[in-house]
Amino acid sequence: MLAVQDLRVTFRRAxxxxxxxxxxxxxxxxxxxxxxxxxxxxGKTQLCLAIMGLLPPNAVVGGAVRFAGEDLLxxxxxxxxxxxxxxxxxxxxxxxxxxxxxxxIGVQMAEVLVRHRGLAWPAxxxxxxxxxxxxxxxxxxxxxxxxxxxxxxxxxxxxxxxMSLLCEPDLLIADEPTTALDVTVQAQVLExxxxxxxxxxxxxxxxxxxxxxxAGLAERIVxxxxxxxxxxxxxxxxxxxxxxxxxxxxMACAPDLAGPVLARLPTLPGQPPGAAQRLDGCAFAPRCExxxxxxxxxxxxxxxxxxxxxxxxxxxxxx
Amino acid sequence: MIExxxxxxxxxxxxxxxxxxxxxxGSRAALLxxxxxxxxxxxxxxxxxxxxxxxxxxxxxxIAMPPGLRHAHWWGTDRLGRDLFVRTLLGTRISLAVGLIAxxxxxxxxxxxxxxxxxxxxxxxxxxxxxxxxxxxxxLIFFVILLTVVFGRSVYLLFLSIGAIGWLTMARIVRGQAxxxxxxxxxEAATAAGAGPVRIVLRHVVPNVIGPVIVYATxxxxxxxxxxxxxxxxGLGIQxxxxxxxxxxxxxxxxxxxxxxxxxxxxxxxxxxxxxFNVLGDALxxxxxxxxL
Numbered sequence: 092m093l094a095v096q097d098l099r100v101t102f103r104r105a106x107x108x109x110x111x112x113x114x115x116x117x118x119x120x121x122x123x124x125x126x127x128x129x130x131x132x133x134g135k136t137q138l139c140l141a142i143m144g145l146l147p148p149n150a151v152v153g154g155a156v157r158f159a160g161e162d163l164l165x166x167x168x169x170x171x172x173x174x175x176x177x178x179x180x181x182x183x184x185x186x187x188x189x190x191x192x193x194x195x196i197g198v199q200m201a202e203v204l205v206r207h208r209g210l211a212w213p214a215x216x217x218x219x220x221x222x223x224x225x226x227x228x229x230x231x232x233x234x235x236x237x238x239x240x241x242x243x244x245x246x247x248x249x250x251x252x253x254m255s256l257l258c259e260p261d262l263l264i265a266d267e268p269t270t271a272l273d274v275t276v277q278a279q280v281l282e283x284x285x286x287x288x289x290x291x292x293x294x295x296x297x298x299x300x301x302x303x304x305x306a307g308l309a310e311r312i313v314x315x316x317x318x319x320x321x322x323x324x325x326x327x328x329x330x331x332x333x334x335x336x337x338x339x340x341x342m343a344c345a346p347d348l349a350g351p352v353l354a355r356l357p358t359l360p361g362q363p364p365g366a367a368q369r370l371d372g373c374a375f376a377p378r379c380e381x382x383x384x385x386x387x388x389x390x391x392x393x394x395x396x397x398x399x400x401x402x403x404x405x406x407x408x409x410x
Numbered sequence: 411m412i413e414x415x416x417x418x419x420x421x422x423x424x425x426x427x428x429x430x431x432x433x434x435x436g437s438r439a440a441l442l443x444x445x446x447x448x449x450x451x452x453x454x455x456x457x458x459x460x461x462x463x464x465x466x467x468x469x470x471x472x473i474a475m476p477p478g479l480r481h482a483h484w485w486g487t488d489r490l491g492r493d494l495f496v497r498t499l500l501g502t503r504i505s506l507a508v509g510l511i512a513x514x515x516x517x518x519x520x521x522x523x524x525x526x527x528x529x530x531x532x533x534x535x536x537x538x539x540x541x542x543x544x545x546x547x548x549x550l551i552f553f554v555i556l557l558t559v560v561f562g563r564s565v566y567l568l569f570l571s572i573g574a575i576g577w578l579t580m581a582r583i584v585r586g587q588a589x590x591x592x593x594x595x596x597x598e599a600a601t602a603a604g605a606g607p608v609r610i611v612l613r614h615v616v617p618n619v620i621g622p623v624i625v626y627a628t629x630x631x632x633x634x635x636x637x638x639x640x641x642x643x644x645g646l647g648i649q650x651x652x653x654x655x656x657x658x659x660x661x662x663x664x665x666x667x668x669x670x671x672x673x674x675x676x677x678x679x680x681x682x683x684x685x686x687f688n689v690l691g692d693a694l695x696x697x698x699x700x701x702x703l
Contacts, residue, residue: 143602148532169606176604189599193617202613203603254603 092159092294093119093142093262099153100137100146102366109366111137113318114154116393119262124288124295126309126326128302128341130363134318135298136184139266142296143181144171159261177207180255184267186247190239196223197235200254207258218257225290226253226283245276249283256287262294269304281307302341306330314338317364317374320393324400334396334407336379373405381406433697440693443686450683454506457499468492477671486671488661498676501653502683508569508638508654509631515573517627520580525619527581528588529611539585546578551644558646568647572634583626587619621695628691632684655680 100112112134119125127135140146142156144163156163158179163171175181183189191199200219204210210218216235223231226249239247248268255263265284269277285308288295299305305312305326312329314322314337322335333339340359361378364370373379376386385405393403434440468490477486477494485495527538557571591597592615600614639656641647648654655676662673 145598145601172601172604172606174604175602181599181602183595183599183602185595188595191596191600191614191618194613202605206604206609251599 092121093296094157095138095142095154096157097154098138098141098156099151100134100141101151101153102147103149103151107367110318111150111366112141115315115318115320116154117313117320117323119294119296121261121294122288122292123311124297124309126305126312127296127298127315128300128305128312129315130300132317132363132366133315134366135300135315136266138315139181139264139296139298142264143175143179144168145181173207176203176255176260177258178261180258180260180263182248182251182255182263182265182268185271186244186251187239187271189251190247192239194238195235196237196239196242196250200235200250200257203254203257219253222253222257223250226250226256226287227279228253244272245279248272248276248280252280252283252287256291256293259291260293262296263288264296264298266298267300268297269299270301277304284308302345314341317370318366319374319403320401321375321403322401323393324402325398328398328400332408332410334400334402334410335375335404336381336408337375339408340378373403381408431697434693437693437697439689440697443689443693446682446686447690450502450679450686451506454499454503458496464493464496476669477675485675486669488672489665489669494658494672494675497653498655498658498679501655501658501676502679504565504648504652505635505638505655505680506683508565508572509635511569512573512576512634512638513627513630515570516576516580516630517623518577519573520577521584521616521619521623523577524581524584524586525588525611525616528585529592529607529615531589531592535585542578542581550575554641554646563646563649565648568638568641572637572641576630576634580623580626580630583622584619587622588615591615591618625691625695628687628694631687635680635683655683 095118096116098112098115099110102109102111115134115138117125117127127138129135137146137150141150141152142158142163144166146152152164154164158174161174163174166174190196194202197216197219200222201210201212201215204215204218205212208215220231220235223234228234228246228249234242234246234250239250242250248271252268263284268284269280272280281304284295284297287293288308295308297305297309302312309326312322312324312326313320314329314335316337322329322333322338324334329338330342333342343357344359346356359378364374364377370390372385372387372389373382373391376382379386383406389405391403391405393401395401396407469487469492472481472487473489475481475487477484485493485498487493488497523538523542527535553575554571557567561567597610597614600610605613635655638647639654639659642654642657643660648657650657658676659673659680662669662676665672
């Protein structure tokens with residue numbers, strides 16, 4: 092349904108070209124949940140914004156983004172805004188700043204339906220009220236009369252999710268939907284996303300820096316590093332045996348609450364390379380404990396291994 | 411600010427303005443300021459009829475009469491024996507009209523100009539701001555003198571010329587606000603929800619801009635009233651026998667030692683007016699801000 096091919100996002104600033112996304116390809120099938128995992132600065136958010144067509148004017152986008160067969164990158168703005176919110180919806184990281192502060196929740200939500208479905212205001216308002224109930228707001232009737240600042244973070248994110256689902260989109264892009272929330276609320280929001288996905292049979296592109304967040308929901312996981320995909324595998328396979336050293340390192344860093352308390356959490360030493368840096372070899376090589384001479388010279392291409400999984404590494408870990 | 415539970419949640423919400431009105435009604439200072447302004451407006455409109463005197467008739471028996479209720483000149487008379495009650499209220503009427511109309515002119519022009527510059531940005535913004543800088547570089551007085559010389563003296567021209575200059579700062583304020591709002595995430599979220607540029611400007615940008623704009627507008631009214639009196643003092647504004655608060659204060663200042671009421675009466679009215687507008691502007695800003703901005 093969503094097919095991203097060789098997507099590049101480059102920012103031009105003061106003569107320098109900053110490459111945020113370098114040749115990323117991924118697919119989301121109808122009803123599928125794909126997780127994108129990577130550190131801060133690995134290009135996850137820019138990838139989402141590029142798909143939505145929300146990049147700032149100084150960004151140069153290359154490659155192709157097809158949504159239900161339609162090329163989004165060359166679509167005119169009017170077509171994009173007709174798609175956005177209706178077929179293609181997005182949930183933002185910080186529900187505090189993504190809701191318009193001076194509009195009541197009910198009005199904000201109803202406006203989406205008025206815009207896309209051409210509903211009259213009373214009908215749109217009733218639909219918004221119903222959606223608030225579906226996303227688990229305790230008192231929807233009161234909530235529609237409230238302003239964003241009167242709600243807690245978790246409630247606001249529920250509103251955001253409800254708002255993005257009003258038109259029953261085919262694809263929901265959730266950019267770090269739980270990062271601004273505390274852990275218990277995180278679990279509730281993820282549960283909600285999973286439930287709504289089953290109800291509406293929509294695809295989700297779930298972006299997070301946290302493997303654990305993605306683990307419960309995604310069927311397929313794409314690991315990004317320095318703007319590139321380094322591993323793309325079914326979630327089950329990925330967790331059972333990560334093939335890219337970076338994926339393995341990410342998993343080793345996740346604290347295991349059930350296990351013994353460690354004196355010191357394992358960390359991944361070093362910094363990811365800057366987006367302006369030109370790299371000849373593997374971007375992860377300087378931090379990789381398995382790196383050999385070839386890694387520094389030649390960039391590994393994304394190659395398909397057995398079982399349909401893809402890894403970009405000269406010396407993938409054994410299964 | 412939580413609505414009562416029995417209210418129908420599906421009833422159309424007036425939103426921002428109704429809530430702002432409710433918060434405004436909760437502020438005692440704002441109500442007082444609003445009351446004072448309403449009183450002064452009513453006095454300016456109706457007051458002169460309550461007194462038998464005319465603004466330009468000279469009472470030879472009561473020259474420079476101090477205020478008192480025993481005679482018909484409640485607020486006294488000036489050097490020429492003209493009634494100060496009637497003259498001050500007529501002056502208030504003109505001053506208010508100049509202040510309000512010129513502010514309205516500057517409001518409309520400033521919001522349109524500033525919102526376009528701030529929201530479109532880029533080269534358009536550059537060009538529009540350079541034009542603005544050139545205009546604000548021109549000496550104000552020179553500009554007004556030029557206009558009065560070309561078109562002759564009239565109150566309407568005064569409205570227009572002051573308003574035409576007042577919008578410069580307004581446009582800057584609106585532009586700055588629009589630029590800040592443009593970068594906020596909820597604009598991105600609204601775009602992601604499929605809103606087009608016109609809807610975004612009208613529904614998501616302008617209401618967020620309106621707070622500072624209203625505050626600045628209420629501060630512009632007294633500024634313009636002061637500027638008008640300055641122009642009148644120079645002989646470019648209101649002409650005798652008409653009076654504005656400014657001309658009355660100017661002539662009162664000349665008689666400060668012998669007839670202090672001539673200065674005090676219009677000054678007290680002016681000061682009350684200015685303070686009320688300031689208090690109201692402040693309260694409006696508080697009530698238009700739903701928590702965070």
